[in-house]
Amino acid sequence: MLLNSSYRIFNLARALLICSALLAGNAWAQVKPNIVILATGGTIAGAGASAANSATYQAAKVPVDKLIAGVPELKDVASVRGEQVFQIASESFTNAHLLSLGKRVSALSKQADVDGIVITHGTDTLEETAFFLNLTVHTDKPIVVVGSMRPGTAMSADGMLNLYNAVNVAANPSAKGKGVLVTMNDEIHSGRDVSKMINIKTNAFNSQWGPLGMIVEGKSYWFRAPVKRHTLQSEFDIDTIDALADVDVVYGYGNVPATGYEAFSKDKAIINAGTGNGSVADRIVPVLQALRAKGVHIIRSARVPDGFVLRNSEQPDDKYDWVVAHDHKPQKARILAAVALTKTSDSKELQRVFMEY
Structure with a gap:
């Protein structure tokens, strides 16, 4: 009798342990991060006529559900669902698209x-969208913008791995509070700093101050963190913005006429994508002075890939009441x-x- 009682107690304890293990397993499954993929089109959703077409293809063809289904490993990382916000090539993005996506x-x-x-985003204006979200969305939750340089139909297509990396970064608590991020070519960049520097090649994106980290087999390795204001620290809030100010860019070059500047005389600001240190041709200076007198802000940036524009260098910005873009490229400015x-x-x-963001 005593032996039978001990055996029953042992079996009961064993059953309780098994139940506890099963419950623990279910709890672990339930704590997988919930990641939403917002699809906007671009090359990552593109398709070419054959596998040999890596540069000739139609962008924005593959819907978000197929993108997710094409990376079955995502289910091991997070609970993923998708929304098709837009289905366009990113060169067609407008301020209205930015506002809609941001909200x-x-x-x-x-x-x-x-x-x-x-x-998911086309690469042509990916950096602009990432920076806009970095400025205006008030959250410390990871937001990751990702694209690809080759359509999914191409040999050595990069979109599948880029998307897998993006979800891994977004699902990782270590990405929390680092602002809007961009994952391309196994690197993690700040949405503030990153720019598309090369076309055709898969290592197209670069930050002049370097990437924040890398992703290797789904694991994030961090090496630096953003110091400029972003997201929760930003004074700008997408929920209170219904329209963006009219701002346009005029590219500087030898023999540049005043035509481009005068065409934007009704804008709130003109970005001068100047040569060198944001230089302005002597014949253009009086044109910009006149525009400033009418209330148009003049912001000096530079067309060169790296560096930053120094205030009161090349031009007396204090005297003219002009602004310098610091290290922001014209499109970011x-x-x-x-x-x-x-x-x-x-x-x-x-x-x-411009100095704080």
Whole structure:
């Protein structure tokens, strides 16, 4: 009798252990991060006529569900669901697209059942969208923008791995609070710093201050963190912005006429993509002075790939009441000015913003 009782107790304890293990296993499965993939089109959703077409293809053809299904390993990383926000090539992005996408990202970031957001995007303006979100979405949850240089139909297509890496970064608590990130070619970049520097090649994206880290077999390795204001520390909030200020870019070169600057005389600001240190040709200086007198902000940036524009170097910015873009490339300067001018029209405040963000 005693032996039978001991045996029953042993079996009961064994059953309890098995149940506990099963419950623990289910709990582990349930704590997988919830990641939403917002698809906007681009090359990562492109298709070519044959596997040999890596540069000739049609962008924005593959819907988000097929993108997700094409990377079955995602289910091992997170609970993933997709939304098709747009289906366009990114060179066709407008301010309206930025605002619509930003508001959707902001709404998702407030949901308790969303731990991170991945945005698939065409590479042509990917850096602009990433920077815009970095400036305006108030969250510390990971937001990762990703694209590809080759369509999924091409030999050695890079989109599958880029998407896998993006979801891994978005699902990783170590990405929390680092602002909007861009994952391309196994590297993790800040949305503030990154730019498309090469076409055709898969190592197209670079940051002049270097990547934040790398991803190897789904694991994130971090080497630095952003120091400029972003996301939760930003004074700009997508939920309060209904329209961006009109800002355009004029490219500087030898023999440049005043035509481009005068064409944008009704804008809130003009970005001068100047030569060298944001230089302005002597014959253009009086044109920009006249525009500033009419209320148009003049922001000196540089067309060169790296470096930054020094205030009161090349031009007396204090005297002319001009602004310098610091290390922001012309396209990034346009985004920052378009956002900042929704809150202020003071040139000193505008200059502060360019130094802090």
